[in-house]
Amino acid sequence: MINRTDFTDHEWKQLEDLPIIIGSGIVAISRSGAIGKIKEAMSLISGPREAAKQFPANQLIQELLSSEGTKSSQEEDHEKVLFVNDPAQVTGFLMERCREVVTILDSKVSVEEANDYKRWIVASAEHVANTSKSGGFLGFGGKHIDDREAQFLQTLRETLGISA
Template identity: 25%
Template sequence: MADKTNFTAEEWTLLLESPMIAGMAVTAAGPSGLWGLLKESFAGGSALTEAITGANTNPLVKAVVTDFSGSEGRSAARDGLKEKFAASQPSDLKVKAIDSMRQVSALLDEKAPADAAQYKARLLQISQSTAEAATEGGGLFGVGGVQVSEAEKATITEISRALGS
């Protein structure tokens, strides 16, 4: 099983960023207002909490989430995300996020093949949880909206393809 020592600092930062990027791609696909954004962000955080407490969670996933839980890991992820997305227009966020998922997939396949499938499945689950967190469209408070928009479904499919799932 792979851990932090199997990766360079840059590669580990990419893994630290990956759960947030998986959620960002879905959020960027179908913005659902401030309340929806908060719900979608919370869903991503809940998925991380579930990952660290789950008995059957892959050790590499646990290592990433544990490191992210500390201030050094969070800072590395935050700084990496700023560098990656700072100059981006909202329309570019999804494209860049999907490209990052491709990079994560290639990295896992190369350096952690035994852990790759489970790690990628966790990223896909984070994407799905994010999409399901807020009702899309509809009127006041999302009444009449849909749980997962067509744009979000398409983005989850793109993430799945990028991860080679």
């Protein structure tokens, strides 16, 4: 049974922060407009919680959700992501964080637990992306996931090594 004590503080913080900073990446690259971005930003906390419902038996995910943790490094990463206007720069920074987490998972948890965690990250990001629409006029038309978000989600899946 995997639990918090199986990880260093730094490793745990990386696992804990990833769904939120990936969601921040969605907000940063989205073309949803100001109101849409606010809606997406407000879903940063609910995204991981909603996505975790798909993995009720995964102890790692459930323990990550219940851990309190400090917010300092998470806030620094939010600032790095949210205030960058270049989608490629945001994506590059976040995919490097994903690769670091994959290395941790490969050394500490079973393949099944790692795959669940990776799918949880993608599901969390999809939740944020689906919170508002991009395009359209006065709320009509548009898409929940715009082209930038779709590309980001595809790159995320590839980086984590999971299929759509």
